[in-house]
Amino acid sequence: MHVARFEAPADGGPRLPPHREQPERRRTPEPVFNAPWIVLLLTAVLIGGYAFQSRFPLPAVAMSYAFSPALLEEGRWERLFTALFLHGNWTHVLMNAGFCLAFGTPVGRYFGGRLSGAALFMLFYLTCGALSSLGYVALHPGEQSALLGASGAVSGLMGGAARLMAGHGRPGPILSRTVLGMGGVWFAINAVIGLLGSGLLPGAESAAVAWEAHIAGFIAGVLLFGPFAWIARRT
Numbered sequence: 001m002h003v004a005r006f007e008a009p010a011d012g013g014p015r016l017p018p019h020r021e022q023p024e025r026r027r028t029p030e031p032v033f034n035a036p037w038i039v040l041l042l043t044a045v046l047i048g049g050y051a052f053q054s055r056f057p058l059p060a061v062a063m064s065y066a067f068s069p070a071l072l073e074e075g076r077w078e079r080l081f082t083a084l085f086l087h088g089n090w091t092h093v094l095m096n097a098g099f100c101l102a103f104g105t106p107v108g109r110y111f112g113g114r115l116s117g118a119a120l121f122m123l124f125y126l127t128c129g130a131l132s133s134l135g136y137v138a139l140h141p142g143e144q145s146a147l148l149g150a151s152g153a154v155s156g157l158m159g160g161a162a163r164l165m166a167g168h169g170r171p172g173p174i175l176s177r178t179v180l181g182m183g184g185v186w187f188a189i190n191a192v193i194g195l196l197g198s199g200l201l202p203g204a205e206s207a208a209v210a211w212e213a214h215i216a217g218f219i220a221g222v223l224l225f226g227p228f229a230w231i232a233r234r235t
Contacts, residue, residue: 035101036108038118042125043097043104046150049085050093061086066146069137080130086148096150103157106164111228116235124228128156128220135216147210152217158186159221160228171229174222183218190214 035043053061067076067083087093107124111117132152162182166172172179190211 035105036111036113036118036121038113038121039101039104039108042122043101046085046087046093046097046100050087050090053086054090058088062146062148066148067133068144068146069140069142070144072137073142080133081126083133083146083148084126084129084150084153087150088148092149096154099154100150100157103154103161107157107160107225110164110169111232112235117232120228120232120235124160124221124224125153125157127224128159128217129153131220131224132156132213132217135220136210136213139212145208147213151210152213155186155214155217156221156224158182159218159223160225163222163225163229171226174226179222183222186218187215 065079065082065086067079071079087096104121104125108117108121111121111124129150129152132155133147135152136147159179162179163171163174165182166176166178190209193209194211
């Protein structure tokens, strides 16, 4: 706290302190990439992974690493996670990478930039992705069609970001207007895709879109963000 002292001049009037030039403050430039490092790394892994994957025939890659309900019945649980890093084409992976960067940034910031926060972010991402595929299995048991892509996991990040938006930086109520609004819009978009086909979605081409997994991923993100946030506050 600064205290300004005033001395009375001979004529009794107030004397103002001498005017001093204030030094000009330099503004710190905003970083070009202000997302947490784990989000940038995950985005780079998705894009770089497809750049490597594209060197091989998609059917061969899908048979080796994609997920299907039929494979789950055979005990191939690892496919729940390997399929999250495969994509059908460049449009597919770039869309998921963009959504990952947009919705993963607030979630990654909340979990923190330390190694423990990054590990918690990845665990949240992978859990939402696995649950999104299990949601698809619940509606299509035993189906042999291959699922691949990060859409379900990214939908989970969207659900977590919705909770943060509802709470203005903290986990907001599950049934808040923001969460229900974002969930309703996401459900409507995927319902239209399910009814009218995948031709409305850029990059889908002739492949079917597992819109059920998108909705399951969002619900998983909304429900799981509270417990994960609780862990983040204690690490």
